[in-house]
Amino acid sequence: MKDLFTPFQFKGLELKNRVVMPPMCQYSVTKKDGIATDWHYQHYVSRAVGGAALIIIEMTDVEPDGRITDYDLGLWSDDQIPALARIIEACHQHGAKVGIQIAHAGRKAEDAAVPVAPSAVPFDKEFKTPRALSTEEVKQMVDKFRVAVDRAVKAGVDAIELHGAHGYLIHQFHSPLTNKRTDEYGQDLTKFGKEVIQAAKSVMPADMPLIMRISAKEYVEGGYGIQESIAFAKQYQQAGADMFHISSGGEGPIAAFGKPGTHAAYQVPLASDIKQALDIPVIAVGRLDEPVLANAVIGNEDADLVAVGRGMLRNPYWTLEASVQLNKEAEKPQQYQFGFPGIRK
Numbered sequence: 001m002k003d004l005f006t007p008f009q010f011k012g013l014e015l016k017n018r019v020v021m022p023p024m025c026q027y028s029v030t031k032k033d034g035i036a037t038d039w040h041y042q043h044y045v046s047r048a049v050g051g052a053a054l055i056i057i058e059m060t061d062v063e064p065d066g067r068i069t070d071y072d073l074g075l076w077s078d079d080q081i082p083a084l085a086r087i088i089e090a091c092h093q094h095g096a097k098v099g100i101q102i103a104h105a106g107r108k109a110e111d112a113a114v115p116v117a118p119s120a121v122p123f124d125k126e127f128k129t130p131r132a133l134s135t136e137e138v139k140q141m142v143d144k145f146r147v148a149v150d151r152a153v154k155a156g157v158d159a160i161e162l163h164g165a166h167g168y169l170i171h172q173f174h175s176p177l178t179n180k181r182t183d184e185y186g187q188d189l190t191k192f193g194k195e196v197i198q199a200a201k202s203v204m205p206a207d208m209p210l211i212m213r214i215s216a217k218e219y220v221e222g223g224y225g226i227q228e229s230i231a232f233a234k235q236y237q238q239a240g241a242d243m244f245h246i247s248s249g250g251e252g253p254i255a256a257f258g259k260p261g262t263h264a265a266y267q268v269p270l271a272s273d274i275k276q277a278l279d280i281p282v283i284a285v286g287r288l289d290e291p292v293l294a295n296a297v298i299g300n301e302d303a304d305l306v307a308v309g310r311g312m313l314r315n316p317y318w319t320l321e322a323s324v325q326l327n328k329e330a331e332k333p334q335q336y337q338f339g340f341p342g343i344r345k
Helices: 038-049 078-093 135-155 169-174 191-202 226-239 268-278 291-299 310-314 318-326 334-339
Strands: 008-010 013-015 019-021 054-061 097-103 159-164 210-215 243-247 282-285 305-307
Touching (some): 013 097, 019 318, 038 054, 038 078, 054 135, 054 159, 078 097, 078 135, 097 135, 135 159, 135 191, 159 169, 159 191, 169 191, 191 210, 191 226, 226 268, 268 282, 291 318
Parallel strands (some): 019 054, 019 305, 097 159, 159 210, 210 243, 243 282
């Protein structure tokens, strides 16, 4: 049976275990230039030392006004490549593979003077009302994603993740709640996402996986559920998505009746449903910090990989500690081996 420490291979991506560090914004760019800092270097490389097999660098945006805040990472300039390349190379030295999440915040770009979106629908009364992109601007946005992905490839990543979840721009296009357009991008709600996938694939090596992160369920009145997300995920799969990272929510203020689960593994059934319906690898995420639980997700074949977010923020060595709790073999840094039971020199 598979477990959390069974190696995983898909296309050209070979992972030593099934543990993923998911993208988590650090809001730590110091000069508002989108360039990764020493904080980012320490943050990611320490998780590579700590045994994570795949590290997905946080939401990295295709233009300055596509950031959630001015303190987020970007890939709209070649100047942003070297700092990311330095992080990726160091993570590789410690046995981790690295992905990066390419995104645009759309109407949730808090520091943009005038955010852009599919339609002029604000997130809530506290957010600015966005400007609806013209049809030509949507096509230009697709190309901005392509160029950002190309830069990520040049930086040395092993996988690309497109952010189609949590109420950001791609999600805004495929949600009827936020896409009120009458042009071609309103007649087919998945057209923008599919074109971004195809543009990304055009500059990616053939053996590099493209991961699509989606919210498989919306927690608002009139929002879509798992059957709708299976339908649009199938279209993204046909467009070239190789793997899905299954989250939920983020599209608007959460009504009391739609409050997402606070229990452990509440999103795992969504991941399992997508995996079974599409016969495609999936990453499960959401309150999977307990090693026994994370291991069960793999053993029960609900998902192929498990992303541990908050648990890895608390403990960069979460993966190594999990190997001890589960009594599984995992390579430990030579310098740290005396800290683990059963290892003697």
